[in-house]
Amino acid sequence: ETGVTQSPTHLIKTRGQQVTLRCSSQSGHNTVSWYQQALGQGPQFIFQYYREEENGRGNFPPRFSGLQFPNYSSELNVNALELDDSALYLCASSLDRWSTDTQYFGPGTRLTVL
Amino acid sequence: AQTVTQSQPEMSVQEAETVTLSCTYDTSESNYYLFWYKQPPSRQMILVIRQEAYKQQNATENRFSVNFQKAAKSFSLKISDSQLGDTAMYFCAFTQGAQKLVFGQGTRLTINP
Numbered sequence: 543e544t545g546v547t548q549s550p551t552h553l554i555k556t557r558g559q560q561v562t563l564r565c566s567s568q569s570g571h572n573t574v575s576w577y578q579q580a581l582g583q584g585p586q587f588i589f590q591y592y593r594e595e596e597n598g599r600g601n602f603p604p605r606f607s608g609l610q611f612p613n614y615s616s617e618l619n620v621n622a623l624e625l626d627d628s629a630l631y632l633c634a635s636s637l638d639r640w641s642t643d644t645q646y647f648g649p650g651t652r653l654t655v656l
Numbered sequence: 657a658q659t660v661t662q663s664q665p666e667m668s669v670q671e672a673e674t675v676t677l678s679c680t681y682d683t684s685e686s687n688y689y690l691f692w693y694k695q696p697p698s699r700q701m702i703l704v705i706r707q708e709a710y711k712q713q714n715a716t717e718n719r720f721s722v723n724f725q726k727a728a729k730s731f732s733l734k735i736s737d738s739q740l741g742d743t744a745m746y747f748c749a750f751t752q753g754a755q756k757l758v759f760g761q762g763t764r765l766t767i768n769p
Contacts, residue, residue: 544702582761583762584760585757587757634701634757642689644703645703645757647701649698649699650699650700652699
């Protein structure tokens with residue numbers, strides 16, 4: 543176990559709805575990253591937060607947004623859901639924002655958009 | 657483009673055998689880190705091994721070792737004395753920029769009893 547938790551485990555939404563996914567990082571970890579993993583693919587970087595500020599973003603539209611809180615929890619919000627948003631969403635926490643720091647992943651949230 | 661290529665979509669070996677998973681990557685970064693992650697059916701991505709690109713010595717972690725060829729941009733994973741619990745998807749990845757991980761498509765490894 544990595545000490546990183548995510549909720550919910552599974553979620554079903556319809557196209558056009560909004561969704562919030564939650565992540566609880568390891569205590570003391572100042573950085574959280576979010577990844578989208580489509581079926582049969584490797585994870586794709588969405589964005590990273592460091593001390594509650596966005597610290598880098600991948601090739602995802604603005605309807606993907608995030609928040610990080612001082613209590614080591616964070617959220618991924620997706621507005622105007624599309625069918626292609628169906629995927630496993632992974633969060634990963636690390637001690638700091640440097641490439642030397644190992645990222646520890648949560649078990650993921652499986653989102654299905656109908 | 658920053659990419660990772662895993663040329664073996666699936667592999668299958670018998671328990672106790674040795675297996676090698678291939679990975680090549682492309683990056684313009686001069687300093688980076690390489691990783692192998694394991695994702696069992698439980699979905700949790702678990703770090704198997706990491707390699708600093710500036711280190712020539714290959715990393716090892718118990719039954720897991722890597723063959724890092726920087727000039728060839730190759731980073732293969734060798735699993736010795738394979739066990740049933742090694743059955744999983746294996747992803748090769750490297751850090752781009754500060755901490756963005758770039759992943760390959762994965763290799764599905766099955767260990768047969």
